[in-house]
Amino acid sequence: MAYLTASERRTAIVKAAARVIIRDGLAAATTRRIADEAGVNLAALHYSFDGKGEIYTAVDDMFRATTVGSRLVPTTGWTRQEIIRSLLERFQDLLHADRDVPIAQYELLLWALRNPDKAELARASYTTYISAFADELRHATDIAGSDATLLARYTIGAIDGIYMQNLATGATGVSAPELDAISSAIVGIIDSIHPPH
Template identity: 35%
Template sequence: MPRISSAERRSALIEAAVRVISRDGIQAATTRAIVAEANMSLASFHYVFRSRDEMMRELIAFVVGAEADAALRSIGTGRDIRTALREALQTYFDLLTSAPRHEQVMFELLHYSLRTPELEDLPRQQYASYHSAVAALLTTGAEHGGVRWTRPVDDIARMIVTITDGVTLAWLADHDDAAANRVLDFAADAIAAYSEPLPAGDSVVPSPSALTRPRSNDAKEMHR
């Protein structure tokens, strides 16, 4: 087969492993299944990875990073903060229903990490990453909506991650779209209750223009 640099092979194998795990579960992500998916020989695997665990570690870091990035792109465009929240949650839910396997993989990797001593520091980082991504989203959303949070953003971010995790699990189990949407309505109400209008003149962004501002360029440069 073609001659490929070591670094390319690493990422090719990781991407192949992600496909295998999505399709058949983490249990099926054997070295042979992965190299078959990547159209490589078995020996290539241990040429670039010292062990399967080493590859798993890189895979998880890669996939968690991508997940946080995806979250950061889901800014709601609603006029008021409640609508913006609901739309962001809907964006996530649409993502879930259109690619359920992806979120399923996230959970499987989490539990795999929790059971693997060499990876036991990863779950903490994984959730810290989620929380800070959502917190950044909340801060941006509040500025756009001309409100401020009456609780620490970190706490509210954790509430949101809590709810999306819970909704995801239940939906993966019973695929009840309507029930999930009712829970998301509830969540948007409850979270929006922890916001209040900014005192006049105190705002960084003038309220009226924020309300009518087009949504185009906002999400880009906000990377924590």
């Protein structure tokens, strides 16, 4: 393998770990498997990372950065419902692209929840999505009086539910009319909690 800087080696290890987790599952992502996949020896891996936990955290960070950075269309001037629908559709498209990626993300989330010293990772996962989606929603033409953070939280709840159902049942997603109905319902729920003024 060609010489890699410390930063390049870390990146190679994180990408290799992601491939192993996506392909074989979190339980299979031992440091030896990750090192083999990255083409580095175990000593180099342990020099770069302080164990599997640090690698898993870096993989989760990479997944979130990729997902949050996957904005497909500009949303400035859209209604709340249009932005929520686009978020639901974006995640449905990501699921279609590779169903093993969301499975890997959920495995990492459950791992973090089962490890008290990694609770911050689980919290950060949702905080990142909520913040990013709330920022998008603040561009809505009809946002006045609405809580963008609450809209984002409910949208993520819908995304999680749709994701899990699709993964469990092998479904290909929800139809356009269903996306319209779900996004409309989310806006309706928020407006019933905090009526716009």
